Amino acid sequence: MTKPIITFENVTKRFGKLAAVDDVSLTVNEGEFFALLGPSGCGKTTLLRMLAGFETPTEGRILIDGQDISNVPPNKRPVNMVFQSYAVFPHMNVADNVAYGLVVDKVGKAERDRRVEEALELVQLGGYGGRKPDQLSGGQRQRVALARALVKRPRVLLLDEPLSALDAKLREQMRTELCTLQEKVGITFIMVTHDQDEALALATRCAVMNKGVLRQVASPNDLYEFPNSRFVADFIGQVNLFEGVLAVDEPSHAVIRSPDLPVDIFLDHGVTGARGGAVWAAIRPEKIELHKIEGEAAPNLGDAPTGTNAIQGVIKHEAYLGGSSTYEVEVLTPNGGGRRIKVQRSNLTRWDQEDFKLGETVWLCWHACSPAVLLS
């Protein structure tokens, strides 16, 4: 399963002076569902278009199955693409759309018809062959685009923002279907998206890009729990970032002292690679617990010394989201300012969100293993 199928070797693409893709080296393995994730204008689409052959790299090489394809025109590459607008041909019916790639390849009529039928079945559009694209919904047109690309049995299927034009409910459904489809056909999928939820839900591995540079390549789980930089931590999901210095750094534990917090952040592991400069502790909102004030003592989760990982604050903002609620809690910093911390809490019963109201003073605390330490 770890046979590389696509390799980017130091690929740079410049438009004028601007480097849309800046020295990217990346390997995608056979059978992966790979997501290219980043804010708009980060170069992810350019990377995909270079793979499809619509742009040529300014520097570097792109290999498919070990073959340099930098100079191969798009119609000769073993990849197919599902476009953001789907680009279904409006003057052809569904079957003709799907058959187009096979007609161009001069596949015989009998085999062509069989494969078109198969592909339409695969995307659950069996019997829709005679319809014209303007008689289809957005989701159905996307399925046509999928079938049209898959029928050619490409080595790699490229998807450009595949779900961005669908409404929320349909998007959810297509996510599941894309996953099932990929498992069924076993083709490597590479998807471009700016939607982190989409990338986390679908991909087996994600690459996060920013300003043309590859920031981190990891599984969705690692990307979320072990980001390698503030950019990645902030881009994927919500995060509270605390800048500070390492006050203690032992193999078994470490302490980060931040001017933003009245208490130290205790970690149950040592920090590797720190060189005495600034470090950042990144704590996700759902990993901070809210507790009502009962007595004098701070709540202790049992894995951090008293006086660390727990602070009092005042709820300044709350948003009830149904399944969970998010809060912004203001804590006093050592220099007398206020710092808002985002907290997310599951609503475990039908009443318990009523315990935490605007203006109330509460305890915040977190486990010693929850903060991620970032060095950049």
Add this chain to the structure above:
Amino acid sequence: MAKKSPPGPLEYLRRWPMRAWLAAVFVFLYAPLIALMAFSFNDSRRNIVWKGFTLKYYDKLFHDSALLEAFANSLTIAAVSTVISLALGAMAALALWRFRFVGKTALDGAMALPIVVPEICMGVAMLVFFARVMPWPQGLPWPLDLGAIIIAHVSFSFPFVAVVVRARMASFNREMEEAARDLGAGEFRTIRDVILPHMAPSLVAGALLAFTLSLDDFVITFFTAGPDTVTFPVKVYSMVRFSVTPEVNAASTVLIVLTVLLTAAALKLQGNAAATAGHGGDGK
């Protein structure tokens, strides 16, 4: 609708002053044409009072060999100049739509020139051009003797084709072209399978426009035509110079009906084109 509601703020046409104005406009525009057509059926040489219905002037018309020759000339010129205008106009539109190149703005402007330059200027320019710069050989057999007129007609009608085609291409989704390439089609195949079908309605509309423009052009033709070549509008003009006879009415009616039909077809096709435009472009 049992009871009529008062006109809404934007329903101008339900207020009587607006209706009266509209009626006046239509009368002003169309009364002369309708009078002309009606009197082509009038059984009187004088053409002043109605004497009864007749088709004899049409009969005369279709047996007038000079007029028929002029009509054949006109149709030939229109057909040939339409084909050439179509090819040139479509190619110009494609180049302007697809490529960025030095002098694109200048070319764009220069191409619109024949649309805005007064016809009389074009006519004189053509006259001078064919008299001094590139004289068209005299005494060629038909239809080669129409060459000068055809060139002149192409020069004023291909920009119209280009404008129509370019407007249509503005609604083309570039991902469509990329999709065809991605699915294995080469450059030419992509043009044939994806770009041309999108362009088709504008090609038909542009062709009809070019045909109509050529068919009823008088000014430029008048200046370009040699002494022996006569087109339909020029022939009608020469008939009018003696007196406005019912034959002239009948000839004009034929020309009007032809022009109106072709224009209506062109408009209809452009309307349909607008309806199918932008397909798949909704994602961007």
